[in-house]
Amino acid sequence: MIRVIQQRIKCIGCNACVEAAMHRWRVSKKDGRCTLIGAKEKRGFFKIILEDDEYEANKIAANNCPVKIIKVEKI
Numbered sequence: 001m002i003r004v005i006q007q008r009i010k011c012i013g014c015n016a017c018v019e020a021a022m023h024r025w026r027v028s029k030k031d032g033r034c035t036l037i038g039a040k041e042k043r044g045f046f047k048i049i050l051e052d053d054e055y056e057a058n059k060i061a062a063n064n065c066p067v068k069i070i071k072v073e074k075i
Contacts, residue, residue: 002055004062006036006046007069016064021057024050049075 004024011033017025018034028035039046050058055072062070 002050003075005071010069017061020061
């Protein structure tokens with residue numbers, strides 16, 4: 001299992017995460033920020049637990065994020 005965490009308020013909407021893992025990320029039409037699909041928000045952080053097969057794509061998304069607001073960790 002993996003945990004993906006995003007601090008969405010700091011997102012600049014560059015689309016790098018969507019390009020890396022488009023099944024898990026999308027750009028919001030409301031505010032232009034990227035949204036972690038299926039995540040729950042708590043104190044400004046969006047978190048989701050996923051299967052290991054999504055690790056690589058989300059790790060690439062985290063590495064490509066220019067503002068470094070995505071964290072991916074194995075749990």
